[in-house]
Amino acid sequence: MENMSQYPLEITGDPRPMVSFRKVRKAYGSLVVLDDLDLDVAAGEMVSIIGPSGSGKTTVLRMLMTLETINSGVIYVDGKPLTHMPKNGKLIPANQSHLRERRADIGMCFQHFNLFPHMTALENCMEGPVQVLGMPKAEARDRSEELLELVGMIGKKDQHPSRLSGGQQQRVAIARALAMRPKVMLFDEVTSALDPEVIGEVTNVIRKLVSEHNLTMLMVTHQMGFARDISDRVCFFYGGKIEEQGPPAELFGNPKKERTQKFLSAVKEAI
């Protein structure tokens, strides 16, 4: 049994991290996906996660979105525990209502977009605000149209996803996630399923978010150039651990660990 008293009920202090993984462990049977992960992400920080497949990088995002449970450790968002909740001065595993309350701070975009196929682009964006936040339809429509404008999709707002290209669907998916006003945005290989010629339209939207909005972002990507351009920090994952992390110029320019060097040169050769 894990000693939960080592984890604070709340992370206080100024500035406190927007996201904090404390000794988070995830295993499927004997396969350890993440091994005692410690990771803090500051408010407004853009962190890119890179690494070979199977290194656990996508799992980091999926745990934060509560799509995966964790085996031990605690994840905090904006200082409050996400995976756990306080009860009688102790942390116990979160129940559904706690998850729903804390999950509101987090938004996510997926590799395969996962737009709702039976709704138009605009309806996809309005769905969360209207159904989950209980926002009046007119207000949700205004906000969604604003966001579709931001991602350059206002002209296609009445189209169903099946009529949109991958890049267009992904931009709608970004608008849909933003419509919930998350504090933390997660991008899980959002360009991996796209044709090369439309990757730019999605990365440009993310660039715009980075430069114009004070969102905290975690991004799993295979695009090293993009990660280098826009990240405040890059984490290289290997075997369920952060092997090396640092500012992009440092990690890409002068990697210290051998595994990082090997990975980066292998990726370079592939290009």
Add this chain to the structure above:
Amino acid sequence: MVDWRWDFVWEILPRLLQATGNTLIAAIAGYGIALVLGLFLALGQRTPYRIVTLIIREVVEFIRSTPLILQIFFIFYVGPQFGIRLSPWMSGMIAIGLHYACYLSEVYRGGIESVPRGQWEAATALNMSTLQKYRRVIIPQAIPSALAGMGNYLVGIFKDTPMLSVIGVAELIHTANAIGSENYRFLEPYTMVGLIFLAISLPTAGLIRAFEGYVRRKLGM
């Protein structure tokens, strides 16, 4: 030489048409019960409570593995021993509804399982409740792929209504039997019953297909 008498056909037609009405009422009411109950049976098999899932699955399996006619007899003849006294009509519709609810629950289950996992995850990422996920995201997408199966069972129920004749519901076969034994002529009533079934089943199947296409277009799929 076949001895076919048109005057007899015209004579019995009103009675047969009235029985057609009864048959349709039984089919539609049974189908209504099956549609609603089937959904609960399907969703009940997806709760996090293992024991509920297990019980429902076994009940569904049991009902699907035993003949409808036995279930009709059971409800009508054995029910009173347990203090459940139902008219032939009620017994029949409950039996048909229950029987087909089990088949429909499998259709719904298949439809729900055909919705990709990414849709559930996107709904979670939007922080939807379980009810919202089903109502807004999953069921609307499950319906188009379930429609074909749902339509087949509508026709199936319709064709199974003659089983209600065994407990005296005045549907088509029951009426045709009565006409036949009153007049010692079976050719015309049975032929007419066959034609009536055909005249209703065929267009229904076509309508269902058209409706399926319409729903898919409407949902942009």
